[in-house]
Amino acid sequence: MERKILLKNVDVPGIRTFEVYRSTGGYDSVEKALKKMTPDEVVEEVKMSGLRGRGGAGFPAGMKWSFIDKKSGNPRYLICNADESEPGTFKDRYLMEKLPHLLIEGMICSCYALGANTGYIYVRGEYKYIIGILNQAILEAYEKGFLGKNILGTAFNLDIHVHSGAGAYICGEETAQIESLEGKRGNPRIKPPFPAVVGLYGCPTVVNNVETLANIGFIVNNGGGEYAKYGVGKSTGTKLISACGNINNPGVYEIELGLSVREFLYDPKYCGGVKNGKELKAVIAGGSSVPILPASLILKTAAGEERLMTYESLADGGFVSGTMLGSGGFIVYDEDACIVRNTWNLARFYHHESCGQCSPCREGTGWMESVLHRIENGHGRTKDIDLLVSIASKIEGNTICPLGDAAAWPIASAIRHFRHEFEEHVLHPEKCINSTIRQFDDVTIS
């Protein structure tokens, strides 16, 4: 049986409006938290739920909240990270478009737990129409007394504002996002200090992903223990997976963690298998930054066990034969996909999006892009492949923020699992299996 937490009511007509949302039990958690629970009790329930950050890193949400500095006496802030720019990821957009009140409800409970009187939703600038939807929902919540002063007659005050980005993947990184919210370039800060101590305007700040916050209402209503009954082991709850690439049913799915990758990929309820009856070649399971896995390793672990959609199972085998759940951006490649071209494409992405503060990332991503472009265009040299591995290893771990790692992993993993394809491109570029794509080689690179 499919069990849903977030998208349970997504098909209810008019669910985007306050009235309908409220009639389905929406905002009950705010009443419960504010009237019957202390902030610490809310934090405890979130800890007990085992909910892990849905933005990519999977850090336990309750634990992150408990780091917030309560002694400084400074105002505290909650930032909802709706920058969603990781290639392959489009779940937050879906959630905000369909269920804006679910996010606002979760944010109210979260701000109460953190003692924050201001929350910002940082939305990527490309989602302009979502900004309108969110502002409409916020307006309704103010009118109904769920935002503003003395919420529901309690002493709790809260303002939530939407802030727009303007096109920069790096602003999804939490400290870059804080800089951007302060009206600056999105250059990540050195950590420590962590945002929980020195964040927005130098004040204690928690940054959480949209999906993470959308889960809080359920946890408050039903208790952390109930939430933890969903999922398996340390992967509790459900997860939104955005599926794309060469599949029959691209889209956003809420799955209970623990579903097998095979079922997710082939069941008509989800991806519905590879498009046009082609063979599966590879999958990037958690957004472009996580290692790519060949068909043989995505369905089963190296030890031959069924691979599951959980943080642990996808990571089984480390970076040698595993990957990560990441942001839940599930990209499927069929037999015709050219791994070399795709790797060059992603290298170009990371080069373009590097903020340029650290030399290994700024220069390394540029080198990786050029070397891959050379191979893809038939001018590669045999030693280029090891050169790429070497550049990737020198970026990894040597930068201010994880974008450097995120740029290195896709390339290192593509070469690890598809080395023969890179060699083939160097030796016989004319034989590229993907001649249909190669004829567009003269597409302008800007």
Added chain:
Amino acid sequence: MLDKKINHPLHAKTDIPVRFSEETLERVRKIIERYPAGKQKSALLPLLHMAQEEFLGYLSVDVMDYIASLLEIQPIEVYEVATFYSQYYLDPVGKNVIEICRTGPCAICGGEAIQSYLEQKLAIKTGETTPDGLFTLKAVECLGACGSAPVMQVNTEFYEFLTEEKIDHILDDLRRKSSEEKPEASKWKEKFF
């Protein structure tokens, strides 16, 4: 890196008077109020979106200086932000800016062919503007709509599951509407009420 070169000499002046309407200024005040006192610089990103849309379609030095004066910050603080973010244009653009997604998931679903088709239909290269000033074609990174690949954005409206026929249709439609004013409801300032 995202850094873009500013092609105009820094003191280039346009003839267009730069001042938001009273109505927009009221919006501006409301946006500034969303941030704590003294932190009005936080309003820079939303204001630049509004300025780009309201004045020239791109950010001239005059426009950037005006925004700096509104927020009581140094012009350089505006320039460094405007050069960092890809949605701010520093050079004149056509009436319609077409941003085609070029990233992996779109590319494996036919995005590259669509980009080529756009270049062919508009008879320009990516990055250029048509001589009639109607279209500028840009290639951008993942638009967060990979499930509807290939996708593009025109003046921040999304177009999904693109095919050549759809492109023909969209371009015709945009040409037909080229003399019309942009609908109020789709403007940046309408999203921040």
